[in-house]
Amino acid sequence: MKRFIGFIKKEFFHILRDRRSLFILFGMPIVQIMLFGFAITNEINNVDIAVLDHSKDDVTKEIIDKIAASKYFSIKAFIDNETAIEKVFEKGQIKAVLNFEPDFSRKLIAENGATVQILTDATDPNTANTISNYTGAILQKYQQELNQNVAISYQIVPQTRMVYNPELKSVFMFVPGVMTIILMLVSAMMTSISITREKELGTMEILLVSPLKPAQVIIGKVVPYVFLSVINAVIIIILSIFVFKMPVEGSLFLLGAESILFIINALSLGILISTISSTQQTAMMVSLMGLMLPVILLSGFIFPISSMPLPLQIISNAIPAKWFIIILKGIMLKGVGLAYLWKESLILVGMTLFFMAMSVKKYKIRLE
Structure with missing residues (x-):
């Protein structure tokens, strides 16, 4: 019994001395609880929208003010014509456009009805549907307030049209996310144990005394996995197109190049x-x-970043998967090219160079 108690004490002391074990035991659950508590939400907050006001009368201005005053929407742009709608959607920041018809106020009073069109970016079906419902609720509330002071009820009729995903197929949202997760986890896992295996097998000393430079060692370990991961990405894209009927509106060449870039990022x-x-x-x-x-x-992937607390929104910028998902949706659903995706691509390139540089630096430290 004394030996058993002593063994238990020894295990406690061993765990308390190991900082990594303490982090896994106590730090990771806390991080998970915080992430799940703040990130998992079906609500929307501060969603960027644009307004196309053909009427520009007092009623439309009052409606726009009410929408801007809500915590759900943030009006980022006022556009002048229908041709500008597609351009603001292609940039990726605007998630909805409100299109007020001409003579809105006159039709509302004279004909007891006017139309405002709600166009949403349906690359994320859940968010698009929520935006439509929230906008409709604000219009309905304004209509009720307006009808309190008139004998004849006025009626505002919203017309909703989903762009890029008119059937609201959730698979169009999940396929880019699942593809990103698979490439990130598989690629990172395959390489994360490479140098570690050398340490455990005792062959690290051979690498340390070899004439190869640290950068050559790092690149030499990444290159074989690039080919395996590219094959993996091709299989995923083929399954997405032929099994899940995922459209690819943009360039397949650009899709392949961006996938290789993300693979190298994950491997690094x-x-x-x-x-x-x-x-x-x-x-x-x-x-x-x-x-x-x-x-x-x-x-x-699942939850809109704009609805998360500001600290999590800032942290999300350091997640390579965020930028790759934007790229995938832009190419596959919107059909845009590098002219609209250069910023996200440049961020992935920068992250890849940073990971490679840090790997070489860490390797150099072990040489000293």
Whole structure:
């Protein structure tokens, strides 16, 4: 019994001395609870919308003011014609456009009815549907307030049209997200154990005394996995197109190039994890727990980033998956080219170079 108690004490002391174990035991659950508590929401807040007001009368201005005063919407642009609607959608920031018909106020009073068209970006069906419902509720409330002071009821008739995903197929939202998660986790996991395996097998010393430069070692470990991951990406795209009927409105060449860029980004991140991990188990745990939850919760895959607290919105900018999902939706659903996706592509390039540089630096430290 004394030996058993002593063994238990020894295990407690061992866990308390291991900071990584303490973080996994106590830090990770806290991080998960915080992420789930703040990120999982079906509500929308501060969604960027644009307004096309053909009438520009007192009634439309009053409606616009009410929409702008709500916590759900933020009016970012006023456009002048229908041709500008597609352009603001293609940029990706605007999620809805309110289109007031000409002579709105006169028709509302004289004909007891006027029309405002609600156009939403349906690349995210859930958010598009929520935006439509919230806008309709604001219009309905304004209509009720207006009818209190008149004998004949006025009626505002919203006309809703979903662009890019008119049938509101949720698979159009999930396929880019699932593709991102698979490429990120598989690519990072494959490389995260590479250098760690060398340490455990005792072959790290051979690499340390080899004439290869640190950058050559890092790149040499990444290149074989690039080909395997590209094959994986091709299979995913083929399944998306032929099984899930996912459209590819843009260039397949650009889609392939952006996928390779993201794969190299994920592989570089995996190499960085392997250089800072002492065991394969640690590397695997960091890859799974440290990447899976942020990719799912903070990439905009399921939940709109604009509805999250500001600190989480800032953190989401450091998640490569966020930018790749924007790229995938832009190419596959909107059919836009590099002219609209250059910023996201440049961010992925910058992150990749940063991960590679940090990996080389960590490797150099072990040489000294």
